[in-house]
Amino acid sequence: MSVHLPVLQVIFPLIAAPLCLLVRNPFANWLLATLVSWLTFAIAVLLLLQVLDAGVITYALGNWVAPWGIEYVVDELNAFILVIVSGIGAVVMPYAMRSVSGELPDRQISLFYTMFLLCLSGLLGITITGDAFNVFVFLEISSLSSYALISLGRHRKALHASYQYLITGTIGATFFLIGVGLLYMMTGTLNMKDLASLLKPLSDSRIVLAAFGFIVVGMGLKLAVFPLHLWLPNAYAYAPSVVSVFLAGTATKVSLYVVLRFIFTVFGFEFSFIGQPLGLALLILAISGIITCSLVAIFQIDVKRLLAWSSVAQIGYMLLGLSFATVIGVQASLLHIFNHAIMKTGLFLAMGCVFLRIGSCRLEDLSGIGRQMPWTMAGFTICGLSLIGVPTTAGFVSKWYLVLSAFEKGWWPVALLIVLTSLLAVIYIWKVVEVAWFHEPSDAVKAVSEAPFLMLVPLWIVVGANIWFGFETSGSVDVAAAAAKALVGTVR
Amino acid sequence: MWDLFLSHYNYWIVIFLMMIGFYIVMSRHNLVKKLIGLNIFQTSVFLFYISVGKVSDGTAPIITQDISRYSNPLPHVLILTAIVVGVATTSLGLALVVRLKEAYGTIEEDEINDMDAAD
Amino acid sequence: MIQHVVLRIIAKLLAPFILLFAFYVQFHGDFGPGGGFQAGVIFATAFILYALIYGLENAREAAPPVAAQIGVALGVLIYAGTGVVTMLLGGTFLDYSVLSANAGDGQHYGILIVEFGVGVTVSAVMITVFFAFAGRRGVLEEREDVVPTEEKMDG
Numbered sequence: 001m002s003v004h005l006p007v008l009q010v011i012f013p014l015i016a017a018p019l020c021l022l023v024r025n026p027f028a029n030w031l032l033a034t035l036v037s038w039l040t041f042a043i044a045v046l047l048l049l050q051v052l053d054a055g056v057i058t059y060a061l062g063n064w065v066a067p068w069g070i071e072y073v074v075d076e077l078n079a080f081i082l083v084i085v086s087g088i089g090a091v092v093m094p095y096a097m098r099s100v101s102g103e104l105p106d107r108q109i110s111l112f113y114t115m116f117l118l119c120l121s122g123l124l125g126i127t128i129t130g131d132a133f134n135v136f137v138f139l140e141i142s143s144l145s146s147y148a149l150i151s152l153g154r155h156r157k158a159l160h161a162s163y164q165y166l167i168t169g170t171i172g173a174t175f176f177l178i179g180v181g182l183l184y185m186m187t188g189t190l191n192m193k194d195l196a197s198l199l200k201p202l203s204d205s206r207i208v209l210a211a212f213g214f215i216v217v218g219m220g221l222k223l224a225v226f227p228l229h230l231w232l233p234n235a236y237a238y239a240p241s242v243v244s245v246f247l248a249g250t251a252t253k254v255s256l257y258v259v260l261r262f263i264f265t266v267f268g269f270e271f272s273f274i275g276q277p278l279g280l281a282l283l284i285l286a287i288s289g290i291i292t293c294s295l296v297a298i299f300q301i302d303v304k305r306l307l308a309w310s311s312v313a314q315i316g317y318m319l320l321g322l323s324f325a326t327v328i329g330v331q332a333s334l335l336h337i338f339n340h341a342i343m344k345t346g347l348f349l350a351m352g353c354v355f356l357r358i359g360s361c362r363l364e365d366l367s368g369i370g371r372q373m374p375w376t377m378a379g380f381t382i383c384g385l386s387l388i389g390v391p392t393t394a395g396f397v398s399k400w401y402l403v404l405s406a407f408e409k410g411w412w413p414v415a416l417l418i419v420l421t422s423l424l425a426v427i428y429i430w431k432v433v434e435v436a437w438f439h440e441p442s443d444a445v446k447a448v449s450e451a452p453f454l455m456l457v458p459l460w461i462v463v464g465a466n467i468w469f470g471f472e473t474s475g476s477v478d479v480a481a482a483a484a485k486a487l488v489g490t491v492r
Numbered sequence: 493m494w495d496l497f498l499s500h501y502n503y504w505i506v507i508f509l510m511m512i513g514f515y516i517v518m519s520r521h522n523l524v525k526k527l528i529g530l531n532i533f534q535t536s537v538f539l540f541y542i543s544v545g546k547v548s549d550g551t552a553p554i555i556t557q558d559i560s561r562y563s564n565p566l567p568h569v570l571i572l573t574a575i576v577v578g579v580a581t582t583s584l585g586l587a588l589v590v591r592l593k594e595a596y597g598t599i600e601e602d603e604i605n606d607m608d609a610a611d
Numbered sequence: 612m613i614q615h616v617v618l619r620i621i622a623k624l625l626a627p628f629i630l631l632f633a634f635y636v637q638f639h640g641d642f643g644p645g646g647g648f649q650a651g652v653i654f655a656t657a658f659i660l661y662a663l664i665y666g667l668e669n670a671r672e673a674a675p676p677v678a679a680q681i682g683v684a685l686g687v688l689i690y691a692g693t694g695v696v697t698m699l700l701g702g703t704f705l706d707y708s709v710l711s712a713n714a715g716d717g718q719h720y721g722i723l724i725v726e727f728g729v730g731v732t733v734s735a736v737m738i739t740v741f742f743a744f745a746g747r748r749g750v751l752e753e754r755e756d757v758v759p760t761e762e763k764m765d766g
Contacts, residue, residue: 007694007704015691018684063706133570140577147584156595157608163588167517170530170581177537177574184567185544554643572648576733583740590747 002046006059006072006128009043009082012036013121020113026101029113034093036117040124041083041090048079052482058130066130067191073130076483080334081127081257084341088249089120095349095458096242102356103240104152112152116246119145123254132180132190132266135258136173139222142254143169146247150239161234168221168231175218182211183266195266203271212276215262223255225319226289229312236308241352244304248311249345253337256318260330264487273325282323287417290316294424303354303361303432307347310387310428313421314340317402320414324405331477331484332401338476339386339394339469346383346462350376353451353459358444363431368441373450377436379463384429386466389422394469397477502543509536521601523592527585534578541567541574615664622664629657637730641719647726651733659741667745679738686732693724 016036020029050057051074059072074082100112122142126135147169151162184190186207187198202208217228224232232252236244263272272278290313297309318340321333351361353376358365370377386393399418406415450456469476497504509532516529545567553565589599596604637650662670693705700709707721708714 004698004704007698011691011694011704015688015695018687018691021684022681059703061704063703063708133573137573137577140581144577144580144584147588151588151591156592157611159588159592159595160604160608163523163585163592166581166585166588167526167530171514171517171533173577174534174537178540181537181541181544181567184541552644576648583744587743590744 002050003059005043005047005050006057006074007061009040009047009086009128010072010121010125012039012043013117013124017114017117017121020110020117024110026106026109027097029110030093030097030100033096033113033117037086037089037093037120040120041086044079044082044086044124047074048083048479050074051076051079052479067189067194070134071130071191072128073193074128076479076486077260077334078127078257080338080479080483081253082124084253084338085120085123085127085250088246088341088345091345091458091461092242092246092249092349095245095352095455098452098455099242099352099356100240103154103242108152112149112240115145115149116242118142119149119246123250126254127257130192132183132192132195134190136177136180139173139176139258142251143173143222146243146251149243149247150235152240152243153238154240155238157234158238161231161238165231165235168228172218172221172228175214175221177218179211179214179218182207182214186211192261192266196268199267199271203268203275208267208271209276212262212267212271216259216278219255219259219262223252223259224312224315226285226292226312226316229289229293229315232312233305233308236311236348237302237305241348241355244308245345245348245352248307248348249341252311252315253341256315256337260322260333260487264330264489269325269488279323279325282319283414286316286319286323287414289313290320290417290421291424294421294428297428298424298431300428301363303363303366304348304351306428306432307344307351310425311340311344313425314344314387317398317418320418321402321405324409324411325488326405326408327481327484327488328401328408329405330488331480332398332405334480334483335401335476336398338480339398339466342462342465342469343383343386343393343395346459346466347380347387349455349459349462350380350383353455356455357448357451363435365442365444366432366435367439368436368445369448370437371441372445372448375456376451376459377433379456379459380436381433382463383466384433386470388425388429392467392470394466394476396470397473401477502539506536506540506543509533509539523589523599523601524586526601527582527589530585531578531582534574534581538571538574538578541571618664622660626657626661629660630654633657633730633734637726638723640726641722647729648733650726651730651735652737654730654734655737655741658738662741662745667742671742674738676739676742679735679742682731682735683739686728686730686735689728689731690725693721693728697721 013036016032019032023029023032047057057074058066060066061070061072064070096116100109104112119142122138122140122145125138126142129135129138147162147166150165151159153159153161180190183195183199186202186205187195189195189198199208221228236248239247263278293309293313293316297306297313300306300309314336318333318336321329321331321336323329353373354366354369355361357373358369382393386395389395389399399422402418403415406412406418451459513529513531513533513536517526517533520526520529545564547561547563550561550563551559553562553568555562592604593599596607598604633650633654636645636653637647640646640650658670658674661673693707695704697706697709698704702709705721705725707725708717710720711717
């Protein structure tokens with residue numbers, strides 16, 4: 001059965017989704033979704049171990065051999081991303097039962113689990129496939145289900161946010177489709193490996209350059225790169241808590257993976273970074289994104305929106321590592337993908353607990369909440385420290401590698417900037433911490449109790465991960481290093 | 493010059509439609525018109541794929557005895573998928589517009605923005 | 612509604628032919644242009660035409676929304692289930708060759724079953740989408756704060 005692991009990774013949630021639609025019982029649906037998400041996580045871990053042990057795994061769908069058929073390819077990079085995505089899914093699912101039944105009307109709960117599983121399946125599919133067009137198909141599966149998930153939010157702004165995301169996301173996906181079409185026109189193939197070898201002699205072609213532009217900008221829209229990020233804050237702020245948690249941890253990471261895959265594997269290092277000034281462009285976008293969005297985050301009055309703006313800023317750090325175009329830079333970038341996934345998931349999980357109890361995430365409603373919900377807010381604080389990059393937390397590790405890679409390049413102003421912008425994170429996290437712990441609780445807050453146990457466990461698993469990966473760095477760092485070496489390869 | 497224009501007429505049509513669609517999406521405030529623009533934009537990409545798959549003098553890609561030259565069927569299959577995705581996007585978008593109309597009483601984006609800002 | 616006799620009769624006459632044509636497109640898709648997507652849409656248009664002429668209530672009796680929703684899920688399960696069966700028979704996911712002793716026959720069986728699944732889902736989705744939009748009017752009228760913008764059609 002282990003030969004089939006790559007495809008099982010995607011089809012387990014894909015089969016569970018219609019089953020949820022048929023069964024229509026909230027508890028049965030939750031049980032099925034939880035089991036499936038744990039199963040996919042187990043498969044992802046097995047795949048990662050297999051890849052580290054024995055190298056790249058390929059799987060030909062329908063036994064049609066690549067480059068004619070669709071092929072699933074698992075290497076160090078996407079095995080790492082698969083673990084992140086399915087891991088977040090596995091942590092979020094136990095949490096979902098109470099959170100969803102608290103926020104959604106009963107008749108929508110089955111639909112929620114259906115959408116959620118489709119979204120998970122789409123994200124895993126994007127990551128695992130080795131076929132350029134297949135990426136588009138899975139991208140749309142995950143996007144369409146996430147538009148629907150966001151629109152489930154209680155406030156009417158959720159509808160508007162979902163609509164804006166739909167327009168932006170569709171433009172992004174269509175740009176990607178144009179890019180893939182241009183590549184197909186030039187090479188007659190859609191398999192990424194095949195594309196890579198056929199594109200080598202075509203590096204002077206303007207059509208390939210146009211394809212490169214369309215793909216990078218299109219995925220940039222889905223990834224919420226700084227000037228293309230306007231859909232993200234509202235979408236994350238008004239979606240149901242579980243959806244915010246899941247999307248914040250996974251959706252943008254998977255888009256970044258697609259960018260990495262195309263610029264390194266398909267177009268190649270020389271084309272992307274030596275032929276084009278991609279490094280410089282990403283550097284400028286990353287730095288302006290980090291500064292602007294961190295500043296905007298400071299002035300937010302809704303904590304979920306604050307975290308969403310901080311997400312856009314953190315995407316800047318990931319791009320910053322990438323823009324160095326060195327092994328250690330890409331390694332830092334991958335590490336930050338992983339660490340940001342766990343810390344932002346933790347922060348949103350904590351806010352979901354708060355939202356369940358007081359029905360709001362506005363800063364003014366949160367005063368003194370730490371005294372009523374100590375476990376929740378302690379979790380929030382630790383994940384916040386990790387976001388800032390305090391030593392002994394996971395966030396420190398990726399910031400450390402980012403600074404190292406900046407020094408390796410000799411760009412000490414960039415290194416200084418990484419440290420200074422972390423201070424901006426201190427300000428916006430402190431704003432929440434101060435209100436939650438040091439303000440007098442209002443009457444409304446005095447009436448609430450600690451979040452349900454079933455929601456605290458996932459939160460504290462994530463908090464534990466934040467601390468664990470701050471001390472025990474070898475696991476994540478080694479995998480990221482292996483993936484970065486495989487990507488940037490022998491060039492450096 | 494003129495030859496270049498005429499011999500690549502399919503690309504000109506594609507670019508023309510693409511820009512019309514994109515412009516509508518960006519410039520209109522009416523939510524339904526935005527979706528119409530999005531559809532035109534997507535359709536141009538469908539046309540692009542289909543025209544790329546055309547082989548001159550080729551027939552429909554169905555294998556029979558006396559036909560040896562036929563168009564490339566793969567772009568058609570890809571675009572069939574993209575069309576289905578487009579239908580799903582449009583219906584989801586329209587469903588959201590219906591809900592927005594119920595929640596805000598308008599489908600003009602600037603009015604919705606004003607109401608959002610007032611909240 | 613009495614005055615639309617022509618429409619009613621024609622619609623009634625057309626519906627079986629539309630359904631038949633859908634089946635033709637579905638099952639001839641193995642040899643010529645056609646397949647599940649197109650057939651599913653054509654199949655659904657018969658019901659949509661029926662709903663346009665005879666009203667939503669009658670159409671709901673002809674194609675109950677619950678049945679349509681089951682169809683949505685069932686089609687996907689047929690598709691994915693075929694893949695699982697091929698895996699259990701020793702092939703890779705969706706490797707139809709193992710479905711029969713003769714690999715060529717297996718490919719035919721496989722594509723017919725999978726396209727049938729696609730057809731079921733597409734037609735069910737089309738009908739569900741139509742009902743969702745057409746049935747929304749009732750929700751609008753129940754709410755007092757929203758004024759319906761269109762006049763109600765006679766029928």
